[in-house]
Amino acid sequence: MNFYSLNKKSPGVNFKDATINGQAPDKGLYFPETIPQVKKELITGIENISNEDIAFEVIRPYVGNAIHESDLYTIVKETVNFPIPLVKVTEDIFSLELYHGPTLAFKDIGARFMSRCLGHFVKGGDKKVTVLVATSGDTGGAVANGFYNVEGVDVVILYPSGKVSSVQEKQLTTLGNNIHALEVDGNFDDCQQMVKAAFLDEELNKKLFLTSANSINVARWLPQQFYYFFAYKQWIEKNNPPVVCVPSGNFGNICAGLLANASGLPVKHFIAATNANDIVPQYFATQNYQPKKAVATISNAMDVGDPSNFVRIMEIFQQQFSSLTAKVSSCSVTDAVTRETLLAVYNEHNYLCDPHGAVAYRALEDYLQLNANDKGIFLETAHPVKFYDVVEPVIGQTVEVPESIKEELTKEKKSTLIGAGVEELKSFLTKL
Numbered sequence: 001m002n003f004y005s006l007n008k009k010s011p012g013v014n015f016k017d018a019t020i021n022g023q024a025p026d027k028g029l030y031f032p033e034t035i036p037q038v039k040k041e042l043i044t045g046i047e048n049i050s051n052e053d054i055a056f057e058v059i060r061p062y063v064g065n066a067i068h069e070s071d072l073y074t075i076v077k078e079t080v081n082f083p084i085p086l087v088k089v090t091e092d093i094f095s096l097e098l099y100h101g102p103t104l105a106f107k108d109i110g111a112r113f114m115s116r117c118l119g120h121f122v123k124g125g126d127k128k129v130t131v132l133v134a135t136s137g138d139t140g141g142a143v144a145n146g147f148y149n150v151e152g153v154d155v156v157i158l159y160p161s162g163k164v165s166s167v168q169e170k171q172l173t174t175l176g177n178n179i180h181a182l183e184v185d186g187n188f189d190d191c192q193q194m195v196k197a198a199f200l201d202e203e204l205n206k207k208l209f210l211t212s213a214n215s216i217n218v219a220r221w222l223p224q225q226f227y228y229f230f231a232y233k234q235w236i237e238k239n240n241p242p243v244v245c246v247p248s249g250n251f252g253n254i255c256a257g258l259l260a261n262a263s264g265l266p267v268k269h270f271i272a273a274t275n276a277n278d279i280v281p282q283y284f285a286t287q288n289y290q291p292k293k294a295v296a297t298i299s300n301a302m303d304v305g306d307p308s309n310f311v312r313i314m315e316i317f318q319q320q321f322s323s324l325t326a327k328v329s330s331c332s333v334t335d336a337v338t339r340e341t342l343l344a345v346y347n348e349h350n351y352l353c354d355p356h357g358a359v360a361y362r363a364l365e366d367y368l369q370l371n372a373n374d375k376g377i378f379l380e381t382a383h384p385v386k387f388y389d390v391v392e393p394v395i396g397q398t399v400e401v402p403e404s405i406k407e408e409l410t411k412e413k414k415s416t417l418i419g420a421g422v423e424e425l426k427s428f429l430t431k432l
């Protein structure tokens with residue numbers, strides 16, 4: 001399978017080059033030349049197919065012969081080797097818990113797949129790759145964990161000093177070895193600016209082979225389809241497909257769900273739930289896409305003012321607004337309503353959401369009130385403990401720390417403090 005650039009000014013490339021490049025030379029996002037259709041039996045017999053086999057079937061056409069089938073199977077198997085349960089919250093609402101991976105965030109799935117693919121591509125070569133990533137919290141941890149000890153790959157993570165939770169900071173800074181944490185004296189936008197400037201810097205790119213690990217990369221985006229299939233596998237009423245609600249920031253996650261649906265996965269309707277950063281809900285209301293500066297919210301992994309994957313969503317619907325709105329709706333949930341929902345779900349249904357999950361829960365609940373025959377799934381994208389600073393005051397209780405991360409929290413933070421500026425970043429990178 002080849003991938004073309006959505007800016008249409010760079011040549012098509014295979015999965016390997018799309019993964020290594022991240023973005024096309026014309027700065028467009030890569031998009032598959034065709035949307036493959038899954039075999040009917042994958043849907044009709046899904047309950048009896050293992051998660052590894054489902055994932056392998058879904059991803060194989062995209063990877064093509066860029067990775068040998070047996071190697072790809074191993075990569076896929078390692079990517080999905082933790083539980084992804086569908087948990088009943090009410091009669092009509094189910095939670096797809098995507099937070100049982102090593103860093104307790106859904107980004108583990110994309111990061112694990114991408115790191116293994118990139119590691120596979122650089123193995124034995126003389127080219128060392130440096131992955132450069134700016135994070136507001138969750139991305140960095142998942143990427144760090146996924147790439148830890150992958151040979152031939154250095155990872156440099158920029159995060160805003162004092163603006164990520166202590167759990168997130170530990171996940172970024174305690175691994176060491178090929179993982180380098182840069183604590184930037186600035187905010188997330190500064191970190192992103194520095195990364196962008198580094199990618200454009202000719203001198204730096206002559207010395208180092210830089211690539212990104214955000215959801216722009218096809219190797220991070222495409223494997224996110226897997227768990228939409230796993231959700232359907234666990235869905236009881238197969239003749240009444242679910243409405244699926246996705247808490248969205250850069251819209252990579254929901255875009256993967258839409259791709260899965262376009263490939264044959266039954267989903268009745270999608271809801272893109274956002275926080276106060278309502279660029280997409282506004283677009284649905286006005287047909288006018290107006291990027292804005294992101295505002296800070298309690299669901300901060302979705303504080304995005306110009307969602308990068310939105311162009312891919314439009315491509316799936318062939319730029320037709322009417323096709324888009326026939327399948328997808330979008331709404332925005334304020335911080336106050338998010339807190340209220342988190343508390344109500346906890347008190348009434350004994351289920352603890354994280355702030356991102358609570359945004360999605362609320363958007364789904366509102367939708368189901370108007371569509372009484374439907375039932376739905378919301379994606380729980382992070383463990384509530386990662387956002388304990390928001391969750392604990394709302395429920396008036398402490399959130400229990402899962403065993404799997406207890407040890408990590410006792411490890412020593414190792415980061416390099418740097419000022420907000422591309423020159424500071426360049427000097428760090430050239431000394432790597």
Ligand SMILES: *Cc1c(COP(=O)(O)O)cnc(C)c1O
Pocket residue numbers: 105106107138139215247248249250251252253254301302356381382
């Ligand atoms: C990244 C993230 C999101 C948003 O996902 P996108 O693919 O950027 O839309 C939602 N929730 C959590 C917890 C995240 O880390």
